[in-house]
Amino acid sequence: MNAFGDNFEQPPTEADPAAEFLAREQNALAGLEDEIPPVAPATAGLAGTNGSLDGDPVPKAESTGFDNDLNGSFEMINNADAHEPSTTTADYNLNTVPKQVTEEPEKIRKWREDQKARLEEKDREEERKKDELREQARKELEDWYKHHDEAISKTKAANRNAEKQFVAETDEIEPGTEWERIAKLCDFNPKTNKSSKDISRMRSIILQLKQNPIQSTKKI
Incomplete structure (x- = not known):
């Protein structure tokens, strides 16, 4: 306090909200810069490849925390896109993979083998029976031809004997014995x-003529 009693004290300054907000944001961005890796090599490679129109290298712009944040975000997105699997390629690979053939059950396989064996045995039995029938038919045919030849031989011999007897009796024909000779042939x-x-009527007529021959009349 001075002698005059005037005490001029500085009034307390009020905190600026905008300045506090900017300070907080800068602190947050500074923390992000430490966590996100820089993308300077990619930018340098791009500049070295393209360059300016005059052939001079593109000047490197000063990087800020905000730029680093954006670049880091884009790099993360690009990496995520690069690692994303291709649906079309996966579908093509699935379609080109051959389907695995399921193995036949043991019971069905054994049944097929037994069925095949039974059919083969049945075919062999059928062929054996066919051979037996062929052999039996051949023997029966041979026997039939044998009996047929014997019957023909006997018939021929009987006909020859009858013919000889008929010729011998022809020389001794007497009148009135014609029907008797005919009856012998029947x-x-x-x-x-x-x-x-049915020839019973014919036989009865011949027998009647044999017993009562017709008398022949001679004309003078």
Whole structure:
């Protein structure tokens, strides 16, 4: 306090909200710069490849915390896109993979083998029976030809003997014995064959003529 009693004290200064906000943001961005790796090599490579139109290198711009934040974000997005699998390639690979053939069950496989064996045995048995039938038919045919030849030989011999006897009796023909000779050539034993015709009337007429021959009359 001075002698005059005037005490001029400085009033307390109020804190600026905008300045405090900027300070907080700068601190936050500074923390992000430490966590996110810099992208300077990619930028340098790009500048070295393209360059300016005059052939001079592109001047390097001063990097700020905000730029680093943006660059880091884009790098993370690009890396995520690069590692994203291709759906089309995966589908193509799935389509080109051949389907695995399922193995046949043991019971079905054994049944097929047994069925095949049974069919083969059945075929062999059928062939054996066919051979037996062929052999039996051949023997029966040979026997039939043998009996047929014997019957023909006997019939021929009987016909020759009958012919000789008929010729011998022809020289001794007497009048009135014609029907008797005819009756000798006929077979009067009845036959039971269904396919034969009924000749009973013819036999009865011949027998009547044999017993009562017709008297022949001579004209002068």
